[in-house]
Amino acid sequence: MYDFDSPAPRAGSGAIKWDIRGSAFGNADALPFWVADSDYMSPPEVTEALADAAKRCVFGYTSPTQGYKNAVAEWIRARHGWEIDTGWIVPSTGIVSELSNIVRCFTKKGDKVLIQAPVYDPFAGVVKTAGRKLVKNMLIRGDGLRYTMNFEDLDHKLSEGVKLMILCSPHNPVGRVWREEEVMTVARLCQKHGVILVSDEIHWDIVMPGNSHFTAGRAGTPDNLIVLTAPSKTFNIAGLKCSNDIIPGKDLRERLVEWKGKRHMEGPNNLGVIACEAAYTHGAKWCDEQNEYLAGSAALVREAFASHLPQIGVAPLEGTYLMWLDISETGLDSRPLCEKLAKAGAILNDGWRYGDDGFVRLNIACPRAQLEAGLAVIVKVLGEVLGK
Ligand SMILES: Cc1ncc(COP(=O)(O)O)c(C=O)c1O
Structure with missing residues (x-):
């Protein structure tokens, strides 16, 4: 069994989540549940591969090897049932930087780009800063806070000149892991309207028991599709700057490669490549155990609110390690509420940034003891606000 209970020594390491607590939230001692990375250690197989690389003392210019590409393709085949050509x-x-490249490469100033809100805030950011027009297809908040897509609205909006859609999956x-029918419908609608579908699947390995991720790569619409993947969330190596676009269509692939080449955009960091290959070659068991650990943590969060504060709704966590909490009953918007929480000792993300001020986001990818300590603060503060 791998160890997810021992905290990684992050404070003072330059970790954004830990080291800007004082300057960004006014409380340098608050427990951090915000930035989407993890507070336990990366898999030993990954750190050993990095240590071996360091011992070799060779850090010149490199590009990803065929062995690396085989490891990426094999992970995708074994985990996600998608047979890819390594040339894709x-x-x-x-x-995020690749999303920005893609938006700029395939659309022109003023073109429409569609996202589904609420969603990870840089989606809107990359569209707006590129001078493209943001179109939103709002998700439907269903019973028990399970969200679904509004396909009628999506069909209509895509028909009105949208050039590119960014899907967040999971x-x-x-916290949704979109079902096969949902992904298929999105892919078919994009194909019907000649829209490029960019599916950000960075969280695709982090899936709770009983759920199964269906990659847009399997939707049968390869010519207008870009799937964005990375080992960064799964194995907690975001700082190593390595991700992979999977682009089955020759035309889209060549256009993007040429576009980036002309702008002198470099490939991933060599140590990131080494970590990615090791993670995809040896990390399956670690990944499964992490999912079980996260499922246990999510259950703890649900129980804490169900027994102490049933007024706080908890969206079912199907995938990712990010929990979406409905704070609308508190009568406070997410930003002032998050300020109160930070002052009391727990830093969460306000829902405002994702497009819903009645929610906050809780990152549970940390040792259980840290989560328990944070939950005690959160339950106390919310209880006071609710007058309990
Ligand atoms: C959906 C999604 N995409 C992208 C990212 C960030 O990816 P990167 O660090 O590779 O830019 C995140 C991080 O939270 C995310 O949740």
């Missing part, structure tokens, strides 16, 4: 892999240095922050 376009290594990149991170998903979804940050609402």
Whole structure:
């Protein structure tokens, strides 16, 4: 069994989540449940591969090897049931910067780009800063806070000149793992309207028991599809700057590679490549155990609210390690509420940034003891606000 209970020594390491608590939230001692990375150690297989690389003392210019690409393809085949050609892999240095490249490469100023809100805030950011027009297809908040897609509205909006759609799958922050029919419908609608579908699947390995991720790669619409993947969330190596675009269509792939080449965009960091190959080669068991650990943590969160504060709704966590909490009964918006929480000792993300001020986001990828300590603060503060 791997160890998820021992905390990683992050404070003072430059970790954004830990080291800007004082400057960003006014409480340098608050427990952090915000930035989407993990507070336990990366898999030993990954750190050993990095240590071996350090011992070799060779750090010159490199590019991802065929062995690396085989490891990426094998992970995708074994985990996600998608047989890819290694020639479809376009290594990149991170998903957000790649999204920005993709938006700029395939659309022009003023073109419409569609996202489904609420959603991870940089989606809107990359569209707006590129001078493209943001179109929103709002998710439907269903019974028990399980979100679904509004396909009628999606069909209509895509028909009105949208050039590119960014799908978040699994979804940050609402926690959905989209079912096969949902992904197929999105892919078919994009194909029907000639829209490029960019599916951000960075969270695709983090799936709770009883759920199964269906990659857009299997939807049968390869010519207008870009799937963005990374080992960064799964194995807690976001700082190593390595991700992979999977682009089956020759035309889209060549256009993007040429676009980036002309702008002198470099490939991923060599140590990131080494970590990614080791993670995809040796990390399956660690990944499964992490999912079980996270499922146990999610159950703890649900129980804490059900028994102490049933007024706080908890969206079912199907995938990701990010829990979406309905705080609308408190009568406070998410930003002032998050300020109160930070002052009292727990830093969460306000829902406002994702497009819903009645929610906050809780990152549970940490040792159980840290989560328990944080929950005690959260339950106390929310209880006071609710007058309990
Ligand atoms: C949906 C989604 N995409 C992208 C990212 C960030 O990816 P990167 O660090 O590779 O830019 C995150 C991080 O939280 C995310 O949740």
